[in-house]
Amino acid sequence: MQIALAPMEGLVDEILRDVLTRVGGIDWCVTEFIRVTERVLPVSTYQKLAPELFSAARTAAGTPLRVQFLGSDPQCLADNAAFACGLGAPVIDLNFGCPAKTVNKSRGGAVLLKEPELLHAIVREVRRTVPAGIPVTAKMRLGFEHKDHALECAEALAEGGASQLVVHARTKVEGYKPPAHWEWVARVQEAVRVPVFANGEVWTLDDWRRCREISGVDDIMLGRxxxxxxxxxxxxxxxxxxxxxxxxxxxxxQPLLADFWQQARRKMSPRYAPGRLKQWLAMLTRSYPEAFALFNLLRRENDCNRIDVLLGIDAAGDHQPAAGFRRMG
Structure with missing residues (x-):
C-alpha cells in the first residue's frame, strides 16, 4: 500500500509539502503542476516550484518528490520532462485532471480527457524520451462532462507507458462536489494492468475504509x-x-502551524504571507474547532509582527503557545 500527497495548485507548495510530510504516513508527494506550452522551461522554474529537486528530490523529512507537468504538446512535454530528469526528477507525472477553467481553455488538464488518442500520444512520447529507469505516471478524472470514455482514457494512458494511474473519482463538471464515484476506480483497475490510486472525498479514517471497500484498491492519494x-x-x-x-x-x-507561518514569511512578501496562513487555517477548521477560533482572530489581521505575537513566536523565532493559541486551550 502507498499513500500519496496530491498536487494541489496554489495550495500544496514546498512549504506545506515540508510540514505535512514531517507528520508522517506519506510515501511520496507531487509538485504543483508545471505548465508547458512551447519551450523548455528554465532552471528557475524548478527552483520556484520544485526546490526539493536540489535536495535529492526529497522533502526535509525524506519523502520523495515527483515532478508534474501539464500541457497538450507531446514533444514539448517530453523535452521538458527530459530536462527535469536531468535536474534529478525521479518520477515524471502528467496532469490530465485539473478542472480549472483557465487551464482547460488553454487545452490542459481534464479537457484532454475528450481526446484519448492525444492522451496516448503524450504519455508515449514522454515515456520514449525520458530515461528508461525513470517512471512516467499520470493523474486523470473520470471524464469531462460524463464518464462514457473513462475506461478508454485509462487504457490509453496505461498503453502509452504510464506505470501508475491516479484516478480522481469525479468528472471535470462534477468538480469537487460529493460524492466521489469510488466504484469507477474499481472499473478502471479492472481495465488496466498497472496500479491504480483512488483519489477524492477521503477526509477521515472511515472514509478511507469505505473507499478501499468500494474501489477495491489499497493505494490512495490524499488531497484536501x-x-x-x-x-x-x-x-x-x-x-x-x-x-x-x-x-x-x-x-x-501548533508548532507545525507556527513553522508553516515562519516559512511563509521568509518566502513571501508581507503583503501575501498572511493570506497563505489564513488559507491553511480555513481548511483546518474542518477538523479542529480551535482552528476556527484562531481563524476568526486572524481574519482581519495583516500585520506580520502582530501575527507573530498571536502565534507565540518571539523575536528570535522561537515558538511558545501564547496569546491566540492560549485562548483556544
Whole structure:
C-alpha cells in the first residue's frame, strides 16, 4: 500500500509539502503542476516550484518528490520532462485532471480527457524520451462532462507507458462536489494492468475504509482531506498495519502551524504571507474547532509582527503557545 500527497495548485507548495510530510504516513508527494506550452522551461522554474529537486528530490523529512507537468504538446512535454530528469526528477507525472477553467481553455488538464488518442500520444512520447529507469505516471478524472470514455482514457494512458494511474473519482463538471464515484476506480483497475490510486472525498479514517471497500484498491492519494487533517495519512498507515491509531491534537499541531507561518514569511512578501496562513487555517477548521477560533482572530489581521505575537513566536523565532493559541486551550 502507498499513500500519496496530491498536487494541489496554489495550495500544496514546498512549504506545506515540508510540514505535512514531517507528520508522517506519506510515501511520496507531487509538485504543483508545471505548465508547458512551447519551450523548455528554465532552471528557475524548478527552483520556484520544485526546490526539493536540489535536495535529492526529497522533502526535509525524506519523502520523495515527483515532478508534474501539464500541457497538450507531446514533444514539448517530453523535452521538458527530459530536462527535469536531468535536474534529478525521479518520477515524471502528467496532469490530465485539473478542472480549472483557465487551464482547460488553454487545452490542459481534464479537457484532454475528450481526446484519448492525444492522451496516448503524450504519455508515449514522454515515456520514449525520458530515461528508461525513470517512471512516467499520470493523474486523470473520470471524464469531462460524463464518464462514457473513462475506461478508454485509462487504457490509453496505461498503453502509452504510464506505470501508475491516479484516478480522481469525479468528472471535470462534477468538480469537487460529493460524492466521489469510488466504484469507477474499481472499473478502471479492472481495465488496466498497472496500479491504480483512488483519489477524492477521503477526509477521515472511515472514509478511507469505505473507499478501499468500494474501489477495491489499497493505494490512495490524499488531497484536501490531508490538508484539513495533517495526520490522516499517518492514521491510515497505522490502521492498515494493524497498529493503534493516535490522532494529532491541537497542541501537537501548533508548532507545525507556527513553522508553516515562519516559512511563509521568509518566502513571501508581507503583503501575501498572511493570506497563505489564513488559507491553511480555513481548511483546518474542518477538523479542529480551535482552528476556527484562531481563524476568526486572524481574519482581519495583516500585520506580520502582530501575527507573530498571536502565534507565540518571539523575536528570535522561537515558538511558545501564547496569546491566540492560549485562548483556544
Amino acid at each position: 482531506g490531508l490538508v484539513a487533517r495533517p495526520d490522516l495519512a499517518r492514521q491510515i498507515a497505522a490502521a492498515r498495519a494493524g497498529q493503534a491509531v493516535v490522532e494529532m491534537d491541537w497542541a501537537a499541531l
